[in-house]
Amino acid sequence: MLDADHIHALRAIDADINKYLYLRRLRLDDPNMYYRLLLLHSQELMPFVYTPTVGEACKRYGELNIQTWGLYITKNDRGKILDKLHSFTKSDIRVIVVTDGERILGIGDWGAGGMGISEGKILLYTVIAGVPPSQCLPICLDVGTNNDELLSSSSYRGLRERRLRGAAYDDLIGELFSALKARWPHTTVQFEDFGNANAFRLLDTFRPKHCCFNDDIQGTACITLAGVLAGLRLCHSDLTKQRVLFLGAGEAGTGIGELLSLALVKRHGLTLQQARAHCYFMDSKGLVCSARENLQHHKQPFAHSVPFARTLVEAVRQLRPTILIGVSTIPAAFTREIVELMAEYNDRPMIFPLSNPTHLSECSYADAFHWTGGRVIFASGSPFPPLQAASHGQLTTFHPAQANNAYAFPSIGFAASLTKCRSITDDVFLVAAEAISQFSKTEDLARGLLFPSFDNIQEISVALSSRCAEFMCANGLGDPPTSGFEGSWEPYVRSQMYKMPMPSQPIHSKL
Ligand SMILES: O=C([O-])CC(=O)C(=O)O
Numbered sequence: 001m002l003d004a005d006h007i008h009a010l011r012a013i014d015a016d017i018n019k020y021l022y023l024r025r026l027r028l029d030d031p032n033m034y035y036r037l038l039l040l041h042s043q044e045l046m047p048f049v050y051t052p053t054v055g056e057a058c059k060r061y062g063e064l065n066i067q068t069w070g071l072y073i074t075k076n077d078r079g080k081i082l083d084k085l086h087s088f089t090k091s092d093i094r095v096i097v098v099t100d101g102e103r104i105l106g107i108g109d110w111g112a113g114g115m116g117i118s119e120g121k122i123l124l125y126t127v128i129a130g131v132p133p134s135q136c137l138p139i140c141l142d143v144g145t146n147n148d149e150l151l152s153s154s155s156y157r158g159l160r161e162r163r164l165r166g167a168a169y170d171d172l173i174g175e176l177f178s179a180l181k182a183r184w185p186h187t188t189v190q191f192e193d194f195g196n197a198n199a200f201r202l203l204d205t206f207r208p209k210h211c212c213f214n215d216d217i218q219g220t221a222c223i224t225l226a227g228v229l230a231g232l233r234l235c236h237s238d239l240t241k242q243r244v245l246f247l248g249a250g251e252a253g254t255g256i257g258e259l260l261s262l263a264l265v266k267r268h269g270l271t272l273q274q275a276r277a278h279c280y281f282m283d284s285k286g287l288v289c290s291a292r293e294n295l296q297h298h299k300q301p302f303a304h305s306v307p308f309a310r311t312l313v314e315a316v317r318q319l320r321p322t323i324l325i326g327v328s329t330i331p332a333a334f335t336r337e338i339v340e341l342m343a344e345y346n347d348r349p350m351i352f353p354l355s356n357p358t359h360l361s362e363c364s365y366a367d368a369f370h371w372t373g374g375r376v377i378f379a380s381g382s383p384f385p386p387l388q389a390a391s392h393g394q395l396t397t398f399h400p401a402q403a404n405n406a407y408a409f410p411s412i413g414f415a416a417s418l419t420k421c422r423s424i425t426d427d428v429f430l431v432a433a434e435a436i437s438q439f440s441k442t443e444d445l446a447r448g449l450l451f452p453s454f455d456n457i458q459e460i461s462v463a464l465s466s467r468c469a470e471f472m473c474a475n476g477l478g479d480p481p482t483s484g485f486e487g488s489w490e491p492y493v494r495s496q497m498y499k500m501p502m503p504s505q506p507i508h509s510k511l
């Protein structure tokens, strides 16, 4: 079968999960064709190998009897992880995505089914940034699950016990990192979809000694800041004039708040305290403010001296935000009343419902568009369809931007791998966000396209990987390659990228 035959076959499949399975089977049967299709049709196929379909795959990983190509480390591997890494693959692994499955997208604890998210994310390193598949490894830590549905399901294949916590959990991850360093000294590790209780601590622990980052905290922050900066290009404003209200104060929310604050410090000369005063958070109990007691550590920097508000609509009335960001996984939380208030207070309200997958989004593109009379600057976490509306007397297609961290992490990780980066600082994410915010042309911004199309993503990635690599070397975080590098990053990045495989000979399909 040729590329076009596969695309036709895929389009004829109705359920998204069956498209996902079709593509997985193709990866086994004809890996060249698989990568070729993904590279040629990134925009169309991304939703079936990644968010949102990957969420369903994680939930049904056991029932669908999916065979992984990644590595499971279970709590019973304690003391033997290095042996396991040695026996698993001979490849020169450079990037790793690791999850423990506790907080998959916005859908919670899916235990060993979390492997689906590691596989989906690692794939993007190849499809988006061009990291050769042989250098990529998805890992899922099977440390049990607290999901009763899984524990009692006959098709669940993970450990049938409650989650490992405390010192035993930390020791397992500590051993994994030591083993990785011994086996492949220059890997970049991406933490993905860990629960709040572990995510911040693991990042703080391993950041100083290993090249790693947390995608949900830092990757999401990077693409969201990029979206805000692109939106500000559209309304000719800047960050100092913004008041940002977040619904949700978990990893994604406070990660965005911190990066936005860093931008205000580094680019506008504010103190960190002044910068953080631009960001307000609502959690499940109401507005995070100084009157609140027993706030979790990561929320405390954002507990400002403002009156408490119990509901989002009260907080919107009180604070009159210019930007409203949803990281709550509460579907439809941005009600008509709230969106209309945003439109009343702002010429171009920025509304970013970032929760994943689609059914957990705080509002749809169509609602945000219509309720603001088409004035919204919009970005969501999961994709929404474009819509048509009259603009200057003409029917125009408007596109919702997808603020997916997939724009950011593959290039940052690739740059880290090429420079043997020792530490990925927050400044790297700031530089990446600024670069991404400049990629869309002004006329595309006006049609809602805050980010470039995925169909051109590899070209964008060359620019982004180069910018990040240059920054890492200029700031002593990594080193220029010792061979083949002639002082200019773009040609070097291109030379290291996975090349689009040639089409296979027509064969009788096994599918
Ligand atoms: O995977 C995505 O699309 C974004 C993400 O990291 C999450 O929601 O956890």
Ligand SMILES: [Mg+2]
Pocket: 105, 192, 193, 215, 216
């Ligand atoms: Mg995630």
